[in-house]
Amino acid sequence: MxxxxxxxxxxxxxxxxxxxxxxxxxxxxxxxxxxxxxxxxxxxxxxxxxxxxxxxxxxxxxxxxxxxxxxxxxxETWASEHAADFLGTMRAARIHEYGDASVISLDEVPVPKPGPGEVLVRVAATSFNPSEVGLRMGLLRDVLGTTLPHTLGWDVAGTVVTGAGDLAPGDRVIGLVDGAAAEYAVAEASLLARAPERIPLADAAAVPVAGLTAWQAVFEHARIGYGSRVLINGAGGGVGLFAVQLAKHAGAYVVATAGPRSAAAVRALGADEVVDYTTTPLPGGNDVLINLVADVPASVTRLAKEFVSITRPIEHPRAVRFVARNDPGQLTELVALIDKGVVHVKVDARPLESLADLHRAAERGLIRGKVTVKVEA
Incomplete structure (x- = not known):
């Protein structure tokens, strides 16, 4: 021709x-x-x-x-601006019905097209959050307004393919979006933050949901400052590992609960005391207790003056339960602390093909720390 x-x-x-x-x-x-x-x-x-x-x-x-x-x-400029038009289909981890982990399937679906103010992101990794088990089972359908089929994944770390706003093709970004367990995802440019430079891009998928939850627990709800004594219940999980570091950064004395498999990691991230919750009662005398575990015994109300929970409510006049919100400004501040070496990101990486097995392991209580799900080969 x-x-x-x-x-x-x-x-x-x-x-x-x-x-x-x-x-x-x-x-x-x-x-x-x-x-x-x-x-x-x-x-x-x-x-x-x-x-x-x-x-x-x-x-x-x-x-x-x-x-x-x-x-x-x-x-080159034209190709960059029209990159989405050259992409046909992609792999995506989706559910077509609610149920056990077997409902998760890897489908070949069309690559989404960004609208005004949106960017197309080539996903390097997403991450696993325990609440996604509830989503998969249908327990969150009324809360989230989820429709089926639904692509899993809330955390995204990847590279901008088609730009918008302040983001250009090639920029490395992280954020909280729906449908991140896929090779490509669409997100509003204003809701993304630039990825940390200090860590691999795929590892940065651990940051958005867990990091924002910990940030808001420590600084907004617990209002931890220098000299505070804080008990972090469930410090060995994804949120807990961030909360320990942020509380130490704020100048607190940090008491952390962790099982034998998580104790060393929690101590290495700065906890002043690590309590093995499987053998030792939780200590009292704390200014604030940050609860990150599902089972909350009534006795915890004797352990602190104030309480913050991300799971079940704690029955106490000075207790708050919250669900983290997306805040790109806070995410940018957290990224700055990561690049300064103040906050460290520890991950266990799994391939996208293992997502169903990951859900099964979580239901058996076998997940420790923060698990990322690599999408890009």
Missing amino acids: GVTVGFRDGAGRAIGAAIGRPVRWEEEPTEEARARLLGLGWPVSAVDGMLRDLAEPGPATGTVEEVTGVPASTF
């Missing part, structure tokens, strides 16, 4: 760079191209005229700006 080798190879490289995939250019015989375009409903005159011009291009009749009214751009 008259496409020069140089243009063909350059175009393939540009499109491949834009979508993050290798691209192979294949020539299509003229008659096959004509039959395909006519089959799509194109007028005969338009098809024949386009094919004739491609085979025997005539002399230029003016500059790009003279013809179109806008300045010329590069093919």
Whole structure:
């Protein structure tokens, strides 16, 4: 069809760079191209005229700006701006019905198209959050307004493919979005934060949900400051590992509960005392107790003056239960602490194909720390 080798190879490289995939250019015989375009409903005159011009291009009749009214751009810029149009389908971990972990399937679905103010993100990783077990079982359908089929995943870490707002193609970002357990996800540009530089991009998927929950527990609800004594119940989980570090950063004396498998990690992140909850009663005399576990004994009300819970409510006049909200500003502050080395991110990485097994392990109480789910090979 008259496409020069140089243009063909350059175009393939540009499109491949834009979508993050290798691209192979294949020539299509003229008659096959004509039959395909006519089959799509194109007028005969338009098809024949386009094919004739491609085979025997005539002399230029003016500059790009003279013809179109806008300045010329590069093919690389055009490919970047239209990257989503070159992507066909992707893998996504979805549920088509509520039930046990067997309802999770890896489907081949169309790549989503970003709307105004949105970016398309090539996902490096998402992460597992225990509340996703409840979503999968249908326990959160009224709270979240979930419709089926539904793509799992709330945490996203990835690379911008098509930009918007302050984000450009190639930017590394993290955020809290629906449908992150897929090769591509769409998100409002204003709701994303730039990813930490200090850690691998896939590891940064551990930060949004767990990090924001810990941030809001420590600084907004517990209002921890220098000299506070805080008991973090469930410090070995994903939220707990962030909460320990943020409470120490705020100047608190941190008492943390953790089982034998998590105690060393919690201590390494700065806890002043680590209590093995399987053998030792929880200590009292605390200014505030941050509860991160599902089972809350009534006796905890004797252990502190104030209480913050992210699971069940604690029956006490000075207790609050909350659900974390998305806050890109706080996420940006947390990223800054990670890049300064104040907050460390510890993850256990699993492949997307193991997501159903991960749900099963969580239901048996076998998950410790923060688990990320790698999407990008």
